[in-house]
Amino acid sequence: MAIIDVVKWEVNDKELVYKFPSEQIRLGSQLVVYPGQTALFVKGGKIYDEFICGTYTIKSENIPLLDKVINLPFGGNSPFQAEVWFINQISMLDCKWGTVAPLQIEDPKYEVIVPLRAFGQYGFKIGNPRVFLERLVGNMSSFATNKVIDYFRGVILSKLTAIVYDKLKQDNMSVLNINSEVDRLSDYAKECLSDDFQEYGISMETFNIISISVKEDDPSFQRLKEAKDEAAKIKIIGRENYQMSRSFDVLEKAAENEGDGTMGAAIGLGAGVGIGSHVGAMAAQTLNTHTLNPDSIPPIPTVDYYLAIQGKREGPFKAEQVEQKYGRSEITENTLIWKKGMKAWAKIADIDDFTHLFDENCPPPLPL
CATH class of the missing domain: 3.30.479.30 (Band 7 domain)
Incomplete structure (x- = not known):
C-alpha cells in the first residue's frame, strides 16, 4: 500500500464518519482537518491523539500518546501504521x-x-x-x-x-x-x-x-368538546343549579316515554287545569327515582385549604372555615393560601374560590 503524504477528508452532509483508506502514514506528512471536523488517531481499536481544525505536520511531538504505543522513530520520514478517522461535526x-x-x-x-x-x-x-x-x-x-x-x-x-x-x-x-x-x-x-x-x-x-x-369528527374529540361544555356550564351556573338542570332533563325524558302521554302533555303546556298536583307528584317521584336518590348521586368533593398565618402553616380548613376566619378578621385579603393542585402559595384575594369575599358590594369583616 502506498505511503501517504497528505491525510484529509472533504466534509459533506451525507456522512458523519470517514476512515482514511490507508494506514501507512509517513512522519512529515500533512494532516488537514477542515472546520467542522475532528481527526482521531486509532491503533488496535483504541483512540489516542485528537486533532481539531487546522493543518498539521505529523511528527512524534504532536502525536505523543500514539508515540508511546508504537515507539515512533525520532526525526526522518519513516512510515508507521495507524488509522485516521474523521468525524463530521457540522450541524x-x-x-x-x-x-x-x-x-x-x-x-x-x-x-x-x-x-x-x-x-x-x-x-x-x-x-x-x-x-x-x-x-x-x-x-x-x-x-x-x-x-x-x-x-x-x-x-x-x-x-x-x-x-x-x-x-x-x-x-x-x-x-x-x-x-x-x-x-x-x-x-x-x-x-x-x-x-x-x-x-x-x-x-x-x-x-x-x-x-x-x-x-x-373523531368521536373521542367530540366527547372531549362535550366534557368541556359541561364543565363550562357548571362553572357558570354552579354545581347545585347544574344538578337541578340535569334532574329536569331526566324528568322531561321520562315524561316523553310515558305511555298515556299525560305527563308529556302537562310539561308541554306548563300548567294544566286539575292535573297540577298529579304532575307534581309524578315529577317528585321521577326526580327521586332518577336523580335525587342519595345512593345514585356521588358526594360533592371537598377541598382542603392551608393558610400561612404569622409565618406558620395552619390547616387543613374547609372553605366555610376560611370564610369564617376572614369574617372574624383573623386573616386578610393578603393572607397566603394553598390547596392541592396549586404550584405555589397565593394571596387569598387572587383565588377564584374566595373572590366573592372581596366584592365591593359585600360588607367588610367586623372590627375586633
Missing part, C-alpha cells in the same frame, strides 16, 4: 420526524383519550467525537447521516406520548389548547430528549413541533 438542522400512528393522549383536565398526530424537525451535531466513535460507529469505515436520523426518529416517537402528556398535566392544559403551546412543548421535548442523544456523543441543537392535529 444537521433539517431532520424530519412525524407520527405514523396517532399518539393516544389522555386529556389531563377532562380525562378523555384523544388520538393526536404530530410532525416537526430537529437538529443535531456530533458533540463528543470520541464517544460517538466508540459507542455508535465501532469499526464501520463510514457512517451515513441517515442512520442517526432513522434511529433517533424511533426514539423521539417512542417517548413523545409521555412527553406531551407530562407537559399538559404539568401546566393543567387541555388537548383543546395544545396548538397554542407548541413552542413551550417543543422546548420541553428538547430538554427531555437531550440525554438520549448525549449518551452517544450527539448534541441536540434544536427540536421543533411544527403542528399537532386531531380530526374534528
Whole structure:
C-alpha cells in the first residue's frame, strides 16, 4: 500500500464518519482537518491523539500518546501504521420526524383519550467525537447521516406520548389548547430528549413541533368538546343549579316515554287545569327515582385549604372555615393560601374560590 503524504477528508452532509483508506502514514506528512471536523488517531481499536481544525505536520511531538504505543522513530520520514478517522461535526438542522400512528393522549383536565398526530424537525451535531466513535460507529469505515436520523426518529416517537402528556398535566392544559403551546412543548421535548442523544456523543441543537392535529369528527374529540361544555356550564351556573338542570332533563325524558302521554302533555303546556298536583307528584317521584336518590348521586368533593398565618402553616380548613376566619378578621385579603393542585402559595384575594369575599358590594369583616 502506498505511503501517504497528505491525510484529509472533504466534509459533506451525507456522512458523519470517514476512515482514511490507508494506514501507512509517513512522519512529515500533512494532516488537514477542515472546520467542522475532528481527526482521531486509532491503533488496535483504541483512540489516542485528537486533532481539531487546522493543518498539521505529523511528527512524534504532536502525536505523543500514539508515540508511546508504537515507539515512533525520532526525526526522518519513516512510515508507521495507524488509522485516521474523521468525524463530521457540522450541524444537521433539517431532520424530519412525524407520527405514523396517532399518539393516544389522555386529556389531563377532562380525562378523555384523544388520538393526536404530530410532525416537526430537529437538529443535531456530533458533540463528543470520541464517544460517538466508540459507542455508535465501532469499526464501520463510514457512517451515513441517515442512520442517526432513522434511529433517533424511533426514539423521539417512542417517548413523545409521555412527553406531551407530562407537559399538559404539568401546566393543567387541555388537548383543546395544545396548538397554542407548541413552542413551550417543543422546548420541553428538547430538554427531555437531550440525554438520549448525549449518551452517544450527539448534541441536540434544536427540536421543533411544527403542528399537532386531531380530526374534528373523531368521536373521542367530540366527547372531549362535550366534557368541556359541561364543565363550562357548571362553572357558570354552579354545581347545585347544574344538578337541578340535569334532574329536569331526566324528568322531561321520562315524561316523553310515558305511555298515556299525560305527563308529556302537562310539561308541554306548563300548567294544566286539575292535573297540577298529579304532575307534581309524578315529577317528585321521577326526580327521586332518577336523580335525587342519595345512593345514585356521588358526594360533592371537598377541598382542603392551608393558610400561612404569622409565618406558620395552619390547616387543613374547609372553605366555610376560611370564610369564617376572614369574617372574624383573623386573616386578610393578603393572607397566603394553598390547596392541592396549586404550584405555589397565593394571596387569598387572587383565588377564584374566595373572590366573592372581596366584592365591593359585600360588607367588610367586623372590627375586633
